[in-house]
Amino acid sequence: MKLRSSIDAIKKPFGKGQKWERFAPAVNAFDTFLFVPNHTTKKGAHIRDGVDLKRTMVTVIIALLPAFIYGVYNTGYQYFVQSGIAFTFWDALLHGALKIMPMVAVSYGVGLAIEFAFAVYRGHEVNEGYLVTGLLVPMIMPVDIPLWMVGLSVAFAVLIAKEAFGGTGMNILNPALTARAFAFFAYPTYMSGNKVWVSEASNVDGISGETILGSLAAGNDVSYSMFDMFVGAIPGSIAETSTLWVLVGAAILILTGVGSWRIMVGGVLGAAATAFLFNLWGANALMSFDWMNHLIVGGFAFGVVFMATDPVSAAQTTKGKWVYGLLVGVFCILIRVFNPAYPEGVMLAILLMNVFAPTIDHYVVEGNIKRRKKRLNASLTPAS
Amino acid sequence: MSADITLRKGLTIPLEGEAQRKVSTAEASNAFVIYPDDFHGVVPKMLIKEGEKVALGQPVFYSKANPEIKFVSPVSGTLTQIERGAKRRILAIAIDADGKDTTTKHKISALDALSADDVKKLLLESGCWPFIKQRPYDIIANPDNAPKAIFISGFNTAPLAADVSFLLSSQEEDFQNGILALGKLAPKIHVSVDAHEDSFLTRVSGVELHRFKGQHPAGNVGVQVHHVDAVNAGETVWVINPVDVARIGMFFSTGIFDPSQTVAVAGPVVSEPSYFKTRIGAAVAPLLKQAGVQAGGQIRVINGDALSGATTHADGNLGFYNNTLTVLAEGNHYRMFGWLPFAGSKIFSMSRTSLSWLLPKRKYALDTNLNGEERALVVTGEMEQVLPMDIFPMQLLKECMAQNIEKMEGLGIYEVAPEDFALVDYASTSKIEAQAIIREALDLMIKEVG
Numbered sequence: 074m075k076l077r078s079s080i081d082a083i084k085k086p087f088g089k090g091q092k093w094e095r096f097a098p099a100v101n102a103f104d105t106f107l108f109v110p111n112h113t114t115k116k117g118a119h120i121r122d123g124v125d126l127k128r129t130m131v132t133v134i135i136a137l138l139p140a141f142i143y144g145v146y147n148t149g150y151q152y153f154v155q156s157g158i159a160f161t162f163w164d165a166l167l168h169g170a171l172k173i174m175p176m177v178a179v180s181y182g183v184g185l186a187i188e189f190a191f192a193v194y195r196g197h198e199v200n201e202g203y204l205v206t207g208l209l210v211p212m213i214m215p216v217d218i219p220l221w222m223v224g225l226s227v228a229f230a231v232l233i234a235k236e237a238f239g240g241t242g243m244n245i246l247n248p249a250l251t252a253r254a255f256a257f258f259a260y261p262t263y264m265s266g267n268k269v270w271v272s273e274a275s276n277v278d279g280i281s282g283e284t285i286l287g288s289l290a291a292g293n294d295v296s297y298s299m300f301d302m303f304v305g306a307i308p309g310s311i312a313e314t315s316t317l318w319v320l321v322g323a324a325i326l327i328l329t330g331v332g333s334w335r336i337m338v339g340g341v342l343g344a345a346a347t348a349f350l351f352n353l354w355g356a357n358a359l360m361s362f363d364w365m366n367h368l369i370v371g372g373f374a375f376g377v378v379f380m381a382t383d384p385v386s387a388a389q390t391t392k393g394k395w396v397y398g399l400l401v402g403v404f405c406i407l408i409r410v411f412n413p414a415y416p417e418g419v420m421l422a423i424l425l426m427n428v429f430a431p432t433i434d435h436y437v438v439e440g441n442i443k444r445r446k447k448r449l450n451a452s453l454t455p456a457s
Numbered sequence: 458m459s460a461d462i463t464l465r466k467g468l469t470i471p472l473e474g475e476a477q478r479k480v481s482t483a484e485a486s487n488a489f490v491i492y493p494d495d496f497h498g499v500v501p502k503m504l505i506k507e508g509e510k511v512a513l514g515q516p517v518f519y520s521k522a523n524p525e526i527k528f529v530s531p532v533s534g535t536l537t538q539i540e541r542g543a544k545r546r547i548l549a550i551a552i553d554a555d556g557k558d559t560t561t562k563h564k565i566s567a568l569d570a571l572s573a574d575d576v577k578k579l580l581l582e583s584g585c586w587p588f589i590k591q592r593p594y595d596i597i598a599n600p601d602n603a604p605k606a607i608f609i610s611g612f613n614t615a616p617l618a619a620d621v622s623f624l625l626s627s628q629e630e631d632f633q634n635g636i637l638a639l640g641k642l643a644p645k646i647h648v649s650v651d652a653h654e655d656s657f658l659t660r661v662s663g664v665e666l667h668r669f670k671g672q673h674p675a676g677n678v679g680v681q682v683h684h685v686d687a688v689n690a691g692e693t694v695w696v697i698n699p700v701d702v703a704r705i706g707m708f709f710s711t712g713i714f715d716p717s718q719t720v721a722v723a724g725p726v727v728s729e730p731s732y733f734k735t736r737i738g739a740a741v742a743p744l745l746k747q748a749g750v751q752a753g754g755q756i757r758v759i760n761g762d763a764l765s766g767a768t769t770h771a772d773g774n775l776g777f778y779n780n781t782l783t784v785l786a787e788g789n790h791y792r793m794f795g796w797l798p799f800a801g802s803k804i805f806s807m808s809r810t811s812l813s814w815l816l817p818k819r820k821y822a823l824d825t826n827l828n829g830e831e832r833a834l835v836v837t838g839e840m841e842q843v844l845p846m847d848i849f850p851m852q853l854l855k856e857c858m859a860q861n862i863e864k865m866e867g868l869g870i871y872e873v874a875p876e877d878f879a880l881v882d883y884a885s886t887s888k889i890e891a892q893a894i895i896r897e898a899l900d901l902m903i904k905e906v907g
Contacts, residue, residue: 076793077791105796105830106796107793107794108791108792108793108794108795109791109792109794109795109796109826109828109829110791110827110829110830111788111789111790111791111826112789112826112827112830113787113788113789113824113825113826113827114825114826114827116890116892116893117879117882117890117891117892117893118763118764118765118879118880118882118883118892119757119759119763119764119766119768119783119785119825120470120472120616120763120764120785120823120824120825120883121826121827121828121829121882121883121885121888122805122806122807122808122828122883122884122885122886123804123805123806123810123811123813123828124806124807124808124810124811124828124829124884124886125796125828125829125830125832125886125888126829126832126835126836126886126887127796127829128796128797128798128806128808128810128829128886129808129810129835129836129886131796131797131798132798132799132810135798135799198830198831198832200832200833200835201832202835240833241832241833241835242832242833242834242835242887243833328809329798329808329809329810330807330808330809331808331810331836333837333838384835384836384837384838385835387837389837389838389851389852390849390852391838391841394838434852438849438852438868441847441848441849441867441868441869442864442867442868444847445689445867445868445869446867448687448689449689449690449691452689452692
């Protein structure tokens with residue numbers, strides 16, 4: 074193959090013992106995107122499954138795309154509807170793309186630059202995890218956030234939440250959510266309130282962009298139908314609004330086995346049960362907000378499907394995944410209901426459970442150790 | 458008989474080239490080799506020098522740690538070469554057969570009259586002992602131990618592995634005889650068979666029979682031990698392959714070490730995969746030729762199955778234990794955009810990122826390509842999916858890497874052998890080497906705990 078031999082020629086100075094050997098990870102990252110390498114098994118099983126991390130991560134990206142494309146469209150849709158300008162589907166899509174694609178570019182640019190630098194510095198190959206994080210970050214930001222904030226949040230997340238802990242596979246917190254949490258606490262005026270959720274809302278007076286949860290927290294009524302909330306034609310972070318397209322992504326993740334259905338189902342059960350109990354109590358607007366609506370507004374669906382299921386920061390044992398998922402759901406509704414300062418609870422709920430996931434796993438694994446000890450003791454005391 | 462034990466976890470790898478049930482006699486070859494690496498942890502002490510004559514069944518070397526354990530020649534002839542590697546470690550012992558088959562015969566009285574010590578002594582003297590392995594540690598059994606039971610797996614679920622009941626089809630008497638002998642060494646013998654099995658293995662007397670239902674690794678003896686009577690800290694069980702039970706049975710009726718081995722030559726690059734009657738340590742070249750493997754192509758010849766076998770080469774020899782010789786194509790080729798999910802069904806994958814799951818009956822000509830590169834551990838749950846034991850594989854592997862002995866004990870290191878983790882190797886998205894990690898951990902346990 075001609076392409077292959079020219080790549081091999083380009084890679085020559087990066088080979089073992091050559092001048093630019095230490096930069097090999099950076100070159101390999103590009104090469105392995107073109108070609109699955111010719112490495113063969115050296116020890117252990119002689120045959121290996123077709124799956125690798127690239128394949129897994131690209132599957133997640135495919136699962137994200139429906140929600141992403143709808144988010145791009147909804148950005149334009151919200152803008153045109155609120156400003157009363159007549160528009161077509163393509164106008165909305167174009168408006169959204171012009172807003173969002175630069176954010177995607179900044180997120181990937183900054184994040185991958187750091188990942189590449191660390192790969193070269195530590196002498197390991199570039200892990201593919203950031204391909205997902207890089208797309209997730211803009212999807213969960215408000216549309217009007219300045220690009221430099223996106224870049225800074227990404228840098229914080231990759232450096233502090235990921236590389237400081239040892240890189241891919243070692244992080245405690247989900248990097249994309251850490252980026253959002255960083256922006257949320259560092260620049261609250263850009264991340265909350267009623268002026269950030271619709272494109273241009275901060276510049277044009279006529280546009281108000283309050284989220285449903287935001288208006289509920291302020292004690293106002295909701296003016297959207299349940300159908301709107303489900304399809305996602307509502308204000309919110311860029312790609313979180315459409316439960317419908319999130320569900321399509323969930324279906325892809327569950328069918329391929331890439332995302333944990335236990336965490337997703339656990340999360341939905343936890344949130345539904347908690348919200349249902351609060352419905353019975355009904356002391357404020359968010360408590361009496363129908364439990365089914367709680368599941369389809371805000372970032373809950375998106376968070377549970379795409380962020381809580383991050384295998385590195387979630388619980389890792391089968392039982393642990395159930396507990397972790399349930400608690401994400403429970404805490405999400407608890408934060409929504411009890412803390413009017415954070416009308417959306419899913420981000421903090423997932424970050425909180427990220428911290429507790431190792432503890433959950435610890436107790437599950439400890440159970441296994443205890444079973445084994447019990448069996449040993451039983452064998453030592455002969456049956457009478 | 459106890460109820461069927463059903464294992465829901467595991468994976469059948471649809472590898473192409475299963476051996477047809479037909480046995481041919483392999484062409485005679487003079488070049489025999491014993492690989493000391495087949496006996497993990499054994500440091501060989503030679504009894505015969507280069508150039509000396511050796512008879513069939515005559516000890517060639519013994520184990521430095523346990524001189525009682527002797528390893529005998531599978532053929533009579535001349536010891537031509539002792540190949541040594543780094544630090545003078547012996548890699549291979551070559552014996553040139555003379556075709557006369559002068560044998561070492563042991564005097565044996567009727568089995569009924571033999572005590573446990575007599576049986577043990579005869580097995581050690583005759584070179585039959587190394588067929589008995591032990592758990593924990595997956596090494597040759599220590600004759601000084603008293604095992605709580607002996608386990609025999611009557612079926613093999615590894616990809617393309619030789620069919621046990623087919624291998625044993627004419628050896629019912631020998632097998633029963635072997636059980637009689639082994640019965641003297643342990644209070645109990647467990648035989649596990651596939652749930653659908655109806656060969657003589659289900660009618661053997663003097664054993665407890667168990668039926669297993671499930672995919673690979675249900676046929677692994679370690680998995681069966683775990684479900685029948687798991688190994689606790691401080692306990693030992695012995696395990697032995699069913700063909701070697703028959704071999705021991707034969708020895709007790711003839712007094713001669715029986716070196717014959719029926720081997721399934723299988724794999725995607727074998728044009729006529731089938732069974733061949735040959736000998737332990739025989740050269741593989743005639744087998745490859747007879748089974749129709751293209752010589753000269755880039756192939757990998759494996760003593761054992763494609764998951765946990767040992768690499769040899771086209772001019773190499775059969776191992777001591779294997780009834781399967783797997784031949785794969787080397788996968789040192791590039792695949793453009795090969796990581797694209799949903800791009801086709803030609804790549805077999807446990808995850809449904811390849812459309813192969815829509816074609817459950819299809820067989821695949823898998824090669825040795827790694828299908829990716831090693832990465833940090835990210836995906837969770839996939840190891841659990843292929844290990845049908847009450848063990849947390851990822852947590853155990855991490856503790857093994859950290860050499861945390863207490864945690865390894867707690868998480869079940871005594872219950873596992875590398876082969877039980879072969880599917881973890883296979884399934885890992887991050888391409889980790891689980892078998893190697895477990896082997897090193899077991900070696901550490903031998904050193905630290907003993």
